[in-house]
Amino acid sequence: MEPPSRTGFADEIDPAGLLAGASEHITMKRPVRILFGAVVIVVVILGVALARVPLFKSRQVTAPRVRDLPVNASRFAEVLSRAVRLNTISSEDPIPPHGSALLGLHALYRESFPLVHAKLRREVINGYSLLYTWQGANPSLPPVILMGHQDVVPIDDPGAWSEPPFGGRIVKGFVWGRGTLDDKIAVLGVLQGAETLLAKGYRPQRTIYFAFGHDEEISGEHGARAIARELKRRGVRAAFVLDEGGAITKDVVGGLKRPLAVVGIAEKGYVSLELSVKMEGGHSSMPPGETAVGAISAAVSRLEQHPFPAHVDGVSRQMLEYIGPEMSFAKRVALANLWLTGPVVARELASEPATNAGLRTTTAPTVISGGVKDNVLPKTASAIVNFRILPGDTISSVKDRVISTIDDRRVQVRVLPFGSEPSAVSDTNSPGFRAIQKTIAQVFPDALVAPSLVLGATDSRHFKNVSSQIYRFLPVTLTEKDLARIHGSDERIAVSDCPHVAQFYAQLIRNACSN
Numbered sequence: 001m002e003p004p005s006r007t008g009f010a011d012e013i014d015p016a017g018l019l020a021g022a023s024e025h026i027t028m029k030r031p032v033r034i035l036f037g038a039v040v041i042v043v044v045i046l047g048v049a050l051a052r053v054p055l056f057k058s059r060q061v062t063a064p065r066v067r068d069l070p071v072n073a074s075r076f077a078e079v080l081s082r083a084v085r086l087n088t089i090s091s092e093d094p095i096p097p098h099g100s101a102l103l104g105l106h107a108l109y110r111e112s113f114p115l116v117h118a119k120l121r122r123e124v125i126n127g128y129s130l131l132y133t134w135q136g137a138n139p140s141l142p143p144v145i146l147m148g149h150q151d152v153v154p155i156d157d158p159g160a161w162s163e164p165p166f167g168g169r170i171v172k173g174f175v176w177g178r179g180t181l182d183d184k185i186a187v188l189g190v191l192q193g194a195e196t197l198l199a200k201g202y203r204p205q206r207t208i209y210f211a212f213g214h215d216e217e218i219s220g221e222h223g224a225r226a227i228a229r230e231l232k233r234r235g236v237r238a239a240f241v242l243d244e245g246g247a248i249t250k251d252v253v254g255g256l257k258r259p260l261a262v263v264g265i266a267e268k269g270y271v272s273l274e275l276s277v278k279m280e281g282g283h284s285s286m287p288p289g290e291t292a293v294g295a296i297s298a299a300v301s302r303l304e305q306h307p308f309p310a311h312v313d314g315v316s317r318q319m320l321e322y323i324g325p326e327m328s329f330a331k332r333v334a335l336a337n338l339w340l341t342g343p344v345v346a347r348e349l350a351s352e353p354a355t356n357a358g359l360r361t362t363t364a365p366t367v368i369s370g371g372v373k374d375n376v377l378p379k380t381a382s383a384i385v386n387f388r389i390l391p392g393d394t395i396s397s398v399k400d401r402v403i404s405t406i407d408d409r410r411v412q413v414r415v416l417p418f419g420s421e422p423s424a425v426s427d428t429n430s431p432g433f434r435a436i437q438k439t440i441a442q443v444f445p446d447a448l449v450a451p452s453l454v455l456g457a458t459d460s461r462h463f464k465n466v467s468s469q470i471y472r473f474l475p476v477t478l479t480e481k482d483l484a485r486i487h488g489s490d491e492r493i494a495v496s497d498c499p500h501v502a503q504f505y506a507q508l509i510r511n512a513c514s515n
């Protein structure tokens with residue numbers, strides 16, 4: 001069948017000739033057929049794209065709101081305030097300078113949560129970390145592990161705080177201070193949640209462990225890692241682990257009217273590579289064509305010019321599958337058809353550093369050095385480049401790509417210590433993820449839920465031999481401004497938000513451990 005056209009003479013019309021004012025009658029059947037073919041293809045693609053939209057179903061769940069877990073907001077906020085006043089900044093020193101503050105925290109837990117301390121087994125690991133065991137009625141069920149850390153990061157700029165960082169003041173409806181969000185609220189939330197359940201006479205079927213490290217901010221080596229090793233030695237294999245990592249974000253993701261609870265199902269790896277060049281030194285009055293400083297700068301520049309590829313697959317794709325159906329029609333069409341729109345969506349997401357980091361292994365030159373005097377050519381120059389590794393890449397694949405990108409045999413590349421591989425990706429169809437999602441729906445009914453990739457490292461990475469299902473979520477609501485308070489200044493939590501943290505953990509225990 002010939003293509004229909006308004007004139008009926010489409011095959012004989014030569015648009016190029018008309019435009020050129022040519023009077024000659026030239027037949028150009030082939031280009032028109034190609035044009036027609038292209039139109040058909042576009043129509044088919046659009047049809048398929050639109051047909052996929054109704055199949056792009058919401059993955060949100062609804063469940064009855066929790067109303068039977070009373071937590072006294074001002075009393076709980078007061079406990080948090082006292083915890084903040086105990087300065088537990090992590091330090092690399094072998095004997096923590098804030099050991100007595102950590103012991104002070106332990107005393108605060110004992111005083112504030114008497115039922116927990118009467119009914120649960122409590123063990124101290126390496127002096128300051130804590131492992132609580134809440135024995136389930138059915139020991140054959142795999143246990144659940146709830147995590148939190150008791151240490152905090154130092155204060156960069158005390159002058160930037162509106163309230164003293166270790167004052168624990170309760171002002172204008174907020175508890176202010178270091179650790180209110182990261183992560184003392186999690187430890188206290190777990191303990192308060194358990195206390196509330198115990199007061200109701202609740203008994204879990206499944207055993208629950210609380211694992212509270214004391215050195216998360218400096219690697220978790222003596223805290224979480226030691227606890228995980230002890231659990232592994234005892235043969236514990238957990239159904240799932242929940243640590244900090246994600247949160248409920250408000251006005252952070254464009255195009256979503258509701259708050260978004262992001263549950264980390266994986267976390268990025270970490271490696272720093274040192275690049276170094278050795279060359280002839282000498283006097284700067286007779287420089288060679290290229291110096292050590294020039295060669296190292298060129299190497300760093302090549303790495304920045306050739307970033308790792310961005311992919312909208314893996315965890316980022318799963319996240320879009322949860323968020324997409326909740327967006328406007330145009331965005332739904334785009335996100336339901338990543339087979340078609342993937343490159344455009346990737347380009348859009350890669351244009352912002354925060355979303356870019358979720359799509360690729362990132363390259364961040366952080367240190368560069370070489371030279372000691374303005375008139376001497378240095379014999380060596382070096383740089384350190386920090387990479388946050390996407391699941392799928394490894395420390396060794398990052399190193400290989402760096403060497404081939406630099407493509408300069410004079411540049412030596414060395415892996416610096418304290419790297420970590422990216423985590424495995426946990427399942428969104430597991431009972432653990434489903435219990436977390438249901439609990440969010442019950443305690444934060446406004447929030448949408450989506451799996452996510454955690455960009456930093458958490459203590460949970462030490463638990464990879466104890467469970468294959470590791471999730472990262474702190475049940476607090478954060479605006480974009482609040483995100484900067486974590487490790488920044490004016491860290492705080494609303495007094496009215498405190499009870500929800502405890503209610504979340506209590507309800508999660510009921511959802512995950514009652515059978």
Ligand SMILES: [Zn+2]
Nearest residue numbers: 182183216244
């Ligand atoms: Zn933390």
